[in-house]
Amino acid sequence: MIDWNRVQDLRDEIGAEAFGEVVELFLEEVDGEIDKLRALSDRSDLEGQLHFLKGSALNLGFTAFSDLCHAGEMASATGQQDTVDLAEVLSCYDASKSAFLSGLDRVIAA
Numbered sequence: 001m002i003d004w005n006r007v008q009d010l011r012d013e014i015g016a017e018a019f020g021e022v023v024e025l026f027l028e029e030v031d032g033e034i035d036k037l038r039a040l041s042d043r044s045d046l047e048g049q050l051h052f053l054k055g056s057a058l059n060l061g062f063t064a065f066s067d068l069c070h071a072g073e074m075a076s077a078t079g080q081q082d083t084v085d086l087a088e089v090l091s092c093y094d095a096s097k098s099a100f101l102s103g104l105d106r107v108i109a110a
Helices: 004-014 016-038 046-059 063-077 086-109
Strands: none
Touching: 004 016, 004 086, 016 046, 016 086, 046 063, 046 086, 063 086
8 A cells, every 4th residue: 555665765865854844845736736626516637636645645655546546547537437436435535644644654763
């Protein structure tokens, strides 16, 4: 669900202090987009929303969530946005965020 090697690499690349700031910014931005998806009534920009979430997720190692966003993005790109299971996407994000936050101390302490 979480690519901890990617998370550790990011922490090593930017340093512990900046890593905390990146995590905070990531969660703030993604939570905002997730809130929009939860309230979504018009799927006309679903492709763009999922593209943004996919890229953000990859940066912090949310691989399962990123994969779902990618699949939804591709379906939306071909006009099949109504087939995207948003409940699954949202559930995966919630589970990924929980797993990430639970394991984050190991990365920060490293």
